[in-house]
Amino acid sequence: xxxxxxxxxxxxxxxxxxxxxxxxxxxxxxxxxxxxxxxxxxxxxxxxxxxxxxxxxxxxxxxxxxxxxxxxxxxxxxxxxxxxxxxxxxxxxxxxxxxxxxxxxxxxxxxxxxxxxxxxxxxxxxxxxxxxxxxxxxxxxxxxxxxxxxxxxxxxxx
Numbered sequence: 001x002x003x004x005x006x007x008x009x010x011x012x013x014x015x016x017x018x019x020x021x022x023x024x025x026x027x028x029x030x031x032x033x034x035x036x037x038x039x040x041x042x043x044x045x046x047x048x049x050x051x052x053x054x055x056x057x058x059x060x061x062x063x064x065x066x067x068x069x070x071x072x073x074x075x076x077x078x079x080x081x082x083x084x085x086x087x088x089x090x091x092x093x094x095x096x097x098x099x100x101x102x103x104x105x106x107x108x109x110x111x112x113x114x115x116x117x118x119x120x121x122x123x124x125x126x127x128x129x130x131x132x133x134x135x136x137x138x139x140x141x142x143x144x145x146x147x148x149x150x151x152x153x154x155x156x157x158x
Contacts, residue, residue, distance in 0.1 A: 030123035
């Protein structure tokens with residue numbers, strides 16, 4: 001991991017605090033992409049890196065160079081994600097798992113930015129992968145059903 005000025009690298013992402021952007025490298029199942037960070041996201045990442053990560057490193061034998069540190073002696077991020085999910089559920093108990101959050105974000109991107117931009121932001125290589133997150137078609141079908149359904153047409157009622 002390198003920290004130079006206001007930029008640091010987290011494998012497989014790089015964050016630039018000056019521009020407020022995160023670069024996510026290409027991986028086996030995803031394309032490379034640039035994502036805009038909200039101000040609060042950049043501030044939280046920077047605070048974690050400068051303050052909390054250093055405290056966590058005191059409990060580790062050696063710095064592995066990884067941005068997010070695992071708990072106990074586990075090399076897996078499962079323990080970190082499990083703790084994260086517990087904290088998120090305190091504020092929003094409806095959250096089933098972390099994939100639920102990902103699905104919600106991709107659905108939001110689809111509605112807000114359209115299919116191509118959502119595909120790029122999600123890092124999907126195939127457009128059909130992004131299309132699976134479309135909810136608009138269900139909303140349109142529901143509205144069509146409401147207008148075409150015989151019970152919605154009050155003309156025949158005397």
